[in-house]
Amino acid sequence: MSTLETLDVGLANELKLAFRRHGYSSEEVKRLSEGDTLGQFRNVLLGHAEIKMLDCFRETGELTGTNAITIPVLPRPTPKALRSKYDWIREKDGIEADTSPTDAVTLALGVVLRPKESSINGQEYERRRLSLPGLLGYQQAAWLVENQDDPKLAAFKALCGKIYIDFPGLVVVDADGRRLFPDLDELGGRWDLCWSWTGHDLDQDGRLASSRK
Secondary structure (H helix, E strand, O other): OOOHHHOOHHHHHHHHHHHHHOOOOHHHHHHHHOOOHHHHHHHHHOOOOOOOOOOOOEEOOOOOHHHOOEEOOOOOOOHHHHHHHOOOEOOOOOEEEEOOOOOOEEEEEEEOOOOOOOEEOHHHHHHHHOOOOOEOOHHHHHHHHHOOOOHHHHHHHHOEOOEEEEOOOEEEEEOOOOEEEEEEEEEOOEEEEEEEEOOOOEEOOEEEEEEOO
């Protein structure tokens, strides 16, 4: 008998409704109620254990093997440098966060969609990104745009117009308080550096740029 089945019927229904309000599917609620999962949650609530964030990043395989791309050591952009190009970035505290790597990295393209998901909403997309280390940022996106005609990046150039790539290692804030991160999309048959709202949905054409482990 599952944990939820041993509870008072009214209380069990309240718990199930609470799970559903937070986006859990019926299958996920069922899995939570099996075994000792809820007991482990109780230990977290009592301070006896910590939640370990799951790495839900799944590489999509476009840039592997002979098509792998190494991005060199690059510094993070300063607020002044960013505002010189994008004056819409808020002057004070315009960079909300920058966790992008500054060492050389091998580019990994991937998704945080589960195998049977065709898309997720922006809130869920942002929640899943928070658990991911090594997300690339502005400097890596700009380098790829600048070097897209290099024959060594031919496989990357060939993806232009087929996918878009998010680089949420950097998050900036505009004058209206909107939060954005760099992304690459097609413009006139070439990769172009754009900015996307942090709350945008993710579908099967979207990719996250990360450093390969």
